[in-house]
Amino acid sequence: MRAQFVFHEVWIGLRRNLTMTVALIVVVAISLSLLGTGLLFVKQVDSTRTYWQARVQLSVYLCSSAVVSTQCSKNGPVTASEQQQIQSELKSNPDVTSVTFVSAAQNYAQFRQEFSSNPSLVNSTPADEIPSSFEVKLKNAQADVGQVGSVINGAPGVDQIVNDSSVLDPFYKLLDGARNAVVLVAIFLLVAAILLVANTIRLSAFNRRRETSIMRLVGASNFYVQLPFLVEGMIAAVFGWLVATGLLVAVKAFWLDNLHQYFAFNVQLSATDLVEVIILALITGLLICGLTSFLTLRRYLRV
Amino acid sequence: MIHFDNVTKTYPNQGRPALENVTLDVEKGEFVFLVGPSGSGKSTFLRLVLKEERPSEGRIHVAGRDLARLTNWKVPHLRRRIGCVFQDFRLLPNKSVYQNIAFALEVIGKPRRFIRKVVPEVIDLVGLEGKRDRMPDELSGGEQQRVAMARAFVNRPMILLADEPTGNIDPATSIGIMKVLDRINRTGTTVVMATHDAAIVDSMRKRVIELEYGKVVRDQSRGVYGQAY
Numbered sequence: 001m002r003a004q005f006v007f008h009e010v011w012i013g014l015r016r017n018l019t020m021t022v023a024l025i026v027v028v029a030i031s032l033s034l035l036g037t038g039l040l041f042v043k044q045v046d047s048t049r050t051y052w053q054a055r056v057q058l059s060v061y062l063c064s065s066a067v068v069s070t071q072c073s074k075n076g077p078v079t080a081s082e083q084q085q086i087q088s089e090l091k092s093n094p095d096v097t098s099v100t101f102v103s104a105a106q107n108y109a110q111f112r113q114e115f116s117s118n119p120s121l122v123n124s125t126p127a128d129e130i131p132s133s134f135e136v137k138l139k140n141a142q143a144d145v146g147q148v149g150s151v152i153n154g155a156p157g158v159d160q161i162v163n164d165s166s167v168l169d170p171f172y173k174l175l176d177g178a179r180n181a182v183v184l185v186a187i188f189l190l191v192a193a194i195l196l197v198a199n200t201i202r203l204s205a206f207n208r209r210r211e212t213s214i215m216r217l218v219g220a221s222n223f224y225v226q227l228p229f230l231v232e233g234m235i236a237a238v239f240g241w242l243v244a245t246g247l248l249v250a251v252k253a254f255w256l257d258n259l260h261q262y263f264a265f266n267v268q269l270s271a272t273d274l275v276e277v278i279i280l281a282l283i284t285g286l287l288i289c290g291l292t293s294f295l296t297l298r299r300y301l302r303v
Numbered sequence: 304m305i306h307f308d309n310v311t312k313t314y315p316n317q318g319r320p321a322l323e324n325v326t327l328d329v330e331k332g333e334f335v336f337l338v339g340p341s342g343s344g345k346s347t348f349l350r351l352v353l354k355e356e357r358p359s360e361g362r363i364h365v366a367g368r369d370l371a372r373l374t375n376w377k378v379p380h381l382r383r384r385i386g387c388v389f390q391d392f393r394l395l396p397n398k399s400v401y402q403n404i405a406f407a408l409e410v411i412g413k414p415r416r417f418i419r420k421v422v423p424e425v426i427d428l429v430g431l432e433g434k435r436d437r438m439p440d441e442l443s444g445g446e447q448q449r450v451a452m453a454r455a456f457v458n459r460p461m462i463l464l465a466d467e468p469t470g471n472i473d474p475a476t477s478i479g480i481m482k483v484l485d486r487i488n489r490t491g492t493t494v495v496m497a498t499h500d501a502a503i504v505d506s507m508r509k510r511v512i513e514l515e516y517g518k519v520v521r522d523q524s525r526g527v528y529g530q531a532y
Contacts (some may be wrong), residue, residue: 006410161385210395211406217353218458219382220410 009211009228010235013204020200021236025048027196028240028289031189032281033247038186039277041179043258043269045172052168058136058149059162060086066128067159067228078132078157086152088134095148097137106133126243131159189286197292200236201229205300209225226297233293237285304462304493305329305352308359312347312517315392320359321347323517329495331461334488336504337497338528339514345497348514349464352495353385354378366461383411386455386463386492390470392447394439400426400450401435407454420421422459429453429483445476449483463487469503477503501528 014021062083063072078086083101090099108130112122138148149161205212208228215225252274307327313320322344329335337345351363352357354370363370366384373381394403403421406440408418426435429449450467453465465484469477481503486512488494498504504511504527512519 002409002412002415085390209391214393214395214406215410216379217382217387218407218410218454219379219384221379222376224410 006227009208010231013208013228013232014235016207017200017203020196020203021232023240024193024196024200024236025243027193027194028237028285029243029247030198031186031193032241032244032285033251034182034189034242034279035284036248036281037251038179038183039280040252040256040269040273041175041182043273043277045175045179047269047273048175049172050166051151057164058138059164060090060134060136060152061131061159061162062133063159064088064128064131066126067131069159070155072159075156082155082157086155086157089152089155090134090148093148093151095139097139099137100135102133102135104128104130107131107133176294190284194288194292197233197236198296201233201293201296202300204229204232205297210293226294229297230290230293233289234286237289238282241282244281248274248278248281251261289297304331304333304366305495306362306364307348307351308362308364310351310358310363312344312351312356313359322351322358322514323518325514325519327362327512327519327522329493330489331493332488334485334494334507334509335496336507336526336528337470337495337500337510337514338352338504338511339520341499343514345514346466347517349387349466349495352462352464354381375503379411383458384461386458386460388448388451388455388463388465388468390467392439392444392451392471394447394450394454396439399436399438400431400453402438403450404454404457407457411458413458416526422453425453425457428456428486430479434527443476444472445479448472448480452480452483452487456492459490460492462493462495465494465498467498467500468496469498469500474502475501481507502529510520 014250061067062078063069063075065077067077087099087101090096105127108127111125111130136148149163153161212225240258252269257268305328306327310322310325311320325344325348337348339345347356351358351370352365354365354373357371365381368381383446388496395406398406402426404422405418423435424502426432429452431446431449431453434442434446436447439450442450448471452468463484468484469480472480477500484494484496485507508525508527510524511519511521511528
């Protein structure tokens with residue numbers, strides 16, 4: 001095997017149809033980076049979901065004199081015995097891990113802190129409009145929310161039950177939708193990449209038909225005849241992958257890592273996640289280019 | 304060296320076989336002319352020897368191997384023992400004389416040291432001393448054919464197949480080409496040359512096999528081109 005000779009042939013091949021090679025590299029780069037972005041989204045959604053599933057809880061808001069909902073105006077503000085009753089009922093439920101009472105003052109303090117960026121809302125909300133509540137931690141947040149809520153729903157002293165996951169759902173939907181769109185576009189582009197690889201290799205085989213016919217005549221092995229073309233496809237794959245790697249690092253650094261600016265709850269992806277996605281993109285690129293070149297060559301470079 | 308046993312070759316969608324019941328032997332070191340009009344089966348014969356085509360019937364042995372039992376991936380090894388020269392030279396226009404000849408060795412993975420040693424030798428053998436760095440378009444037809452012969456011979460094949468090597472060359476230059484083929488033959492290489500050139504066949508006085516409509520109509524040692532049997 002003469003590596004220098006093979007690479008010289010590859011270099012000639014790449015230079016001869018430069019425009020096709022550049023087009024191929026660009027398409028491989030874009031499709032791989034979109035595929036990678038899709039995968040990063042999947043990881044982002046998964047890790048965020050896992051993070052919040054461990055923390056999701058039920059907030060049971062209690063009636064106070066200032067709350068004017070129909071539920072409360074019927075029963076009046078919560079009494080000490082009603083509060084005791086609600087707490088014991090929640091605690092006796094096997095799906096509940098813990099029940100914490102949060103006083104109205106504590107809730108108000110937290111409200112002021114969370115909405116500190118919106119002073120007019122804070123100032124226009126009197127302290128007694130924020131009720132006290134029970135914060136209920138559940139064993140299996142997704143499954144048990146409705147069941148636990150229905151037990152105490154409408155009990156005297158209970159105003160409303162707020163389920164954290166109903167707050168998170170729109171966020172998940174947004175991420176899922178973005179991921180699906182990105183993956184779909186990536187798949188279309190991968191198909192385009194496959195066709196482009198096939199076309200480039202075909203052109204290359206046509207450009208080098210004299211060399212190829214002489215190689216066959218003097219008894220070059222099939223492997224030797226096909227190798228320059230295979231390497232050509234692979235090199236396009238590697239260059240496309242390099243560009244895609246840059247784009248993926250940028251996607252993570254400038255976009256995914258900044259999501260927490262727009263959503264109060266976000267989990268950052270680790271560098272390992274990024275490396276995993278980049279390696280997967282390399283394997284996909286090499287596989288697509290290598291396999292397509294190989295199959296194309298079998299049609300155009302018969303012995 | 305080449306053994307045809309009752310070989311028939313029919314191409315698809317053609318009524319008359321290109322070769323019909325051909326049986327012949329070419330011994331090691333022989334020089335054989337293959338003569339006959341166009342379409343008589345000369346090229347089919349050469350393609351069968353190279354295993355570019357398979358016979359419809361009959362057996363072919365080349366260099367001691369049964370071609371029917373030769374797997375596809377071993378065909379390159381057969382072709383390394385056979386050199387080929389064509390009417391249209393088939394040189395690579397963007398490579399020099401030296402590079403064209405070296406290419407044949409590079410693509411079968413010969414080490415560079417070996418290539419540096421044998422290519423100048425074979426350039427001398429075909430009489431192109433001092434022209435190693437010329438490009439094909441700077442050479443005359445006869446010189447280009449010498450390059451093609453050097454490329455065919457550089458790997459010291461056991462058999463050299465020449466398909467009308469003087470077809471594009473004037474008679475005076477053809478004599479030089481035949482001298483080179485004769486020199487190659489004297490190294491022990493079997494030479495099979497398909498030709499129309501009566502003058503050359505008559506002057507060489509070698510074995511002549513005449514084909515007509517795919518059949519061997521004459522096989523004569525020290526023969527001439529147009530002689531009746």
